[in-house]
């Protein structure tokens with residue numbers, strides 16, 4: 001067998017070196033849920049395998065990892081979540097398995113706007129989180145996205161922000177307050193001059209999902225005192241309390257929104273951008289309804 005020439009050897013080594021320098025992930029890029037997955041795909045780009053831990057429509061806050069989820073997390077090259085406040089189950093897994101190094105928290109500053117970890121309802125925060133991720137993944141794994149496509153994602157975020165600002169601008173001052181199912185719309189409200197007058201649940205976790213009769217009468221009083229006209233529920237979550245509240249207060253049926261999860265592929269709201277615009281329109285129309 002002829003020995004390969006030095007030139008061929010060098011070029012073979014060069015090829016191998018390029019491949020390992022590219023550090024292509026053997027496993028997957030795992031995101032905590034559909035919204036962090038969408039942000040991550042836009043920032044890191046094509047050419048990787050993506051997976052979400054929490055299935056669409058499932059409750060993210062009190063999520064419990066299955067053995068299959070743990071396998072996915074172990075196999076993942078990087079895991080992307082919002083913050084330990086939103087996904088305490090990811091923090092617990094990372095700490096117990098000494099895997100903190102591969103977890104990227106998008107809310108690097110640990111902001112919470114009170115106790116509300118739903119930063120993605122404010123596009124400016126999505127821009128900030130995208131920049132955080134972009135910086136973190138530069139070099140590991142390589143950002144496969146072209147600069148143009150990352151820039152166009154930032155442009156898309158800015159467009160969503162401009163559209164929502166324009167949409168909510170026409171609401172009179174007395175049409176800007178609402179009650180939400182759980183404290184998830186503080187960031188949206190702050191960005192667009194709305195007001196969350198109260199929440200039915202004090203947190204997103206299932207443990208808090210049974211509000212008391214006392215809480216019911218307190219919210220009812222608040223609705224009457226502050227002339228609140230809109231109650232927001234989270235689609236897929238039990239809405240009986242909100243419905244009784246609306247009936248007793250003589251309001252229209254609660255408006256069901258999906259700020260917590262993306263729709264199945266092919267439906268309106270299957271990306272962060274369309275989810276924001278769809279929910280924004282529904283909330284706006286409910287606030288403005290006669």
Ligand SMILES: [Zn+2]
Nearest residue numbers: 118184204260
């Ligand atoms: Zn939530």
